[in-house]
Amino acid sequence: MNDTNILPAADSTAGDPAVPVISLEGVGVEFSRKRRDLSLRSMLFRRDKGPDGDSFWGLKDISFEVRQGEAVGVVGRNGQGKSTLLKVVAGVLLPDAGRVSVTGGVAPLIEITGGFAPDLTGRENIHLAAGLHGMPKETIAAKFDEIVDFAEMEKFLDTPFRHFSSGMKVRLAFSVISQLDEPIILVDEVLAVGDKAFRTKCYTRIEELLAARRTLFLVSHKDNDLRRFCTRGLYLRQGQLVEDAPIREVLAAYEKES
16 A cells, blocks of 8 residues: 655644745655656556566655755756656655655746647746646736746747747746745756856846745756755765755765765
8 A cells, every 4th residue: 555645735834934844754756667657647646667676766765854944955966866856845746655745835946848838929828837836817917027027038928939949938937937926946957047147037036035035945966056055955866865964065975976
């Protein structure tokens, strides 16, 4: 029997810094090496495991807590479970073992252009993506100009999204997601894309969110970004958490083994 439990948010504790906003206990995610069922049902209920010997643990026995206002960087080589961990915290991937508790909403800057429809215009996609993430229509209307100004996309608002360059898509997506009033922000390599000027705007926006006591979970291969934003680090190796310490100590351990 699967002992996984996804615990609902407890709004009564959302503002208490003594209570963890993210808590994982013995979390594991199992994948098949060969057979992959990409149906929505499979992704939600984790039915894509192969026969014995044909599966592996993308995450195994992961346990940690994050408190309100913490800025946590996740490091490790490619394929070690970093993005999988963020998807579990975001609630878009259900674990096969363990317990996950997330208090409050999540703004996921992961697979950032997901939820954008290629045949809709930039204007229509702002309303669509913000609405899918739970932003009320009145709030979308109030923040619309700010989203457009941040993305510098005014000239292309009525252009179909499929005609946007990859950089333009990321600009618009980041602008929408970073306007969500959620207490937890998950960022997966988003700061590595876009031109230098836009990255600078993204850095400033992240700093504003941290100043507002948002909780940050950042996956990046850029040491400078991790040192700039994070005070704590999690080091994943082969799907297991091998170090949980101040970010400089975690980066030193990671660089030593790389």
